[in-house]
Amino acid sequence: MRTAHDITRVFNALGDPTRRAIVERVSNGPLSVSDLAKPLKMTLAAVVQHIQVLEAGGLVRTKKAGRVRTCSLQTKGFDLASEWIADRKSLWERRLDRLGAMLDEES
Amino acid sequence: MRTAHDITRVFNALGDPTRRAIVERVSNGPLSVSDLAKPLKMTLAAVVQHIQVLEAGGLVRTKKAGRVRTCSLQTKGFDLASEWIADRKSLWERRLDRLGAMLDEES
DNA sequence: CTAATACTTAAGTAAATACTTGACTATGTA
DNA sequence: TACATAGTCAAGTATTTACTTAAGTATTAG
Numbered sequence A, B: 001m002r003t004a005h006d007i008t009r010v011f012n013a014l015g016d017p018t019r020r021a022i023v024e025r026v027s028n029g030p031l032s033v034s035d036l037a038k039p040l041k042m043t044l045a046a047v048v049q050h051i052q053v054l055e056a057g058g059l060v061r062t063k064k065a066g067r068v069r070t071c072s073l074q075t076k077g078f079d080l081a082s083e084w085i086a087d088r089k090s091l092w093e094r095r096l097d098r099l100g101a102m103l104d105e106e107s
Numbered sequence C: 001c002t003a004a005t006a007c008t009t010a011a012g013t014a015a016a017t018a019c020t021t022g023a024c025t026a027t028g029t030a
Numbered sequence D: 001t002a003c004a005t006a007g008t009c010a011a012g013t014a015t016t017t018a019c020t021t022a023a024g025t026a027t028t029a030g
Helices: A002-015 A016-027 A034-038 A044-056 A076-106 B002-016 B015-028 B033-037 B044-056 B076-106
Strands: A062-067 A068-073 B058-067 B068-073
Touching: A002 A016, A002 A076, A002 B015, A016 A044, A016 A062, A016 A068, A016 B002, A016 B015, A016 B076, A034 A044, A034 B044, A044 B058, A044 B076, A062 B002, A068 B015, A076 B015, A076 B033, B002 B015, B002 B044, B002 B058, B002 B076, B015 B033, B015 B044, B015 B068, B033 B044, B033 B068
Parallel strands: none
Antiparallel strands: A062 A068, B058 B068
């Protein structure tokens, strides 16, 4: 199971504001690398590196047609992240239920 | 709105396997700092630093009683994270719906 | 063909991160 | 009282990360 590794990549990718901004823009539809770079105060090369991190995290998918690489959203990374969070949630909710039951029994 | 800053902290905190392991163990109930440290191959000081990152991300809460600091789960960070993910999801689902509608009209 | 566009690649740098060590401070325990 | 436990604090170090610059390669437009 290399999932732990994958989840690390997802959360790391989302832990940077620039990368989240990219994801937010791509949520509204695919964009080229240079379109993504335009509003950002950094070089194209830096943006490309951010996109690579997002792609490694399964949050974004890219495809090159001609000389332009188009960046679109991928669900895999989001699914991994929300699944992990949901798992934690179910654990501590179950625990709180047990605590509640114990308190009920006491009264 | 300092939320962007907060979300960065949440995802950064979750982007480390050691810290996720801590969160996973705390999901089953509160633990002291040294209990948390026991299975980990690093010094107590390092574990404390990880816990501080988790606390800054709102994923964990700690309280000191006597000489032992007890670490328990906090929902705030999880809520922030899953909210951000849900927002993205609703955006691209809406977009896919529009695309579907357009395809329907064409046929 | 030529020139601009849209990246790509490699290498370097500054700052952040994940640790360590060691010395210290409380707080329980024998 | 003395000793162990549980954590705190400050520094230092090694690696990783977020960039930059500069020189290249395709691809498309004039």
